[in-house]
Amino acid sequence: MRIDVVTIFPGYLAPLREALLGRAVGTGLLDIAVHDLRDWTHDVHQAVDDAPYGGGPGMVMRPHVWGEALDDVLAADPRPARLVVPTPAGRPFTQAAAHAYAAQERLVFACGRYEGIDQRVVDHYAASMPVDEISIGDYVLVGGEVAVLVVVEAVARLLPGVLGNPRSAAEDSFSDGLLEGPAYTRPEVWRGHAVPEVLRSGNHGAIARWRRDRALERTAERRPDLIAALPPDALDEADRAL
Numbered sequence: 001m002r003i004d005v006v007t008i009f010p011g012y013l014a015p016l017r018e019a020l021l022g023r024a025v026g027t028g029l030l031d032i033a034v035h036d037l038r039d040w041t042h043d044v045h046q047a048v049d050d051a052p053y054g055g056g057p058g059m060v061m062r063p064h065v066w067g068e069a070l071d072d073v074l075a076a077d078p079r080p081a082r083l084v085v086p087t088p089a090g091r092p093f094t095q096a097a098a099h100a101y102a103a104q105e106r107l108v109f110a111c112g113r114y115e116g117i118d119q120r121v122v123d124h125y126a127a128s129m130p131v132d133e134i135s136i137g138d139y140v141l142v143g144g145e146v147a148v149l150v151v152v153e154a155v156a157r158l159l160p161g162v163l164g165n166p167r168s169a170a171e172d173s174f175s176d177g178l179l180e181g182p183a184y185t186r187p188e189v190w191r192g193h194a195v196p197e198v199l200r201s202g203n204h205g206a207i208a209r210w211r212r213d214r215a216l217e218r219t220a221e222r223r224p225d226l227i228a229a230l231p232p233d234a235l236d237e238a239d240r241a242l
């Protein structure tokens with residue numbers, strides 16, 4: 001998979017070269033190219049933003065700079081690409097979306113700043129390629145760069161060979177629609193807190209049941225929306241008895 005990121009703060013994407021992702025890049029599982037949007041400005045001030053039509057606070061990123069940058073970035077590789085624009089106004093990014101993105105040959109991320117990018121940029125490219133405006137949560141960041149780090153990590157860990165242990169990607173949170181329950185490791189007792197007995201019983205049926213119960217409890221408590229979204233056959237009568 002090839003990932004391109006266009007941003008006015010390339011340094012913000014340095015963490016992509018670290019650790020797990022750095023290894024994936026090194027082993028060729030993932031190509032990541034970061035581009036400075038200002039390389040496509042022609043004025044001495046390298047202006048990328050301007051005042052919003054219709055008035056209002058803040059600035060909007062200018063379409064022509066984005067157009068020149070995205071044209072060049074897209075032309076640099078023949079693989080079909082999906083343009084992803086992180087924004088508070090986007091559709092929620094979910095684990096399902098991460099799996100869909102992991103199947104893409106190429107992702108191009110546009111990092112917005114200020115009050116956002118002139119809407120005509122998204123509208124223009126949406127006529128010739130898939131364009132997603134996505135939100136990583138209901139809060140406002142200063143720019144899209146941090147959201148790109150979140151999305152790239154969620155996607156890259158799903159790529160075969162990137163994670164040490166492939167099973168954990170299949171069994172991680174949300175894979176069965178529920179939150180992950182509590183996890184424990186040695187020592188058996190820590191500051192007077194003992195590991196739940198069942199986990200040391202060796203009774204794998206009871207352990208699976210206990211884990212499912214904890215996941216259901218936690219999900220009902222913290223994310224009732226996920227319970228409501230479960231398909232009707234997702235809960236068996238043991239689940240319902242909980």
Ligand SMILES: COc1cccc(COC(=O)c2cn[nH]c2)c1
Pocket residue numbers: 085086087088111112113114115116117134135136137138139140141142143144145147
């Ligand atoms: C594209 O226009 C803008 C404008 C303002 C901030 C940003 C950065 O994204 C977020 O703040 C965000 C993404 N998911 N949740 C919050 C983008």
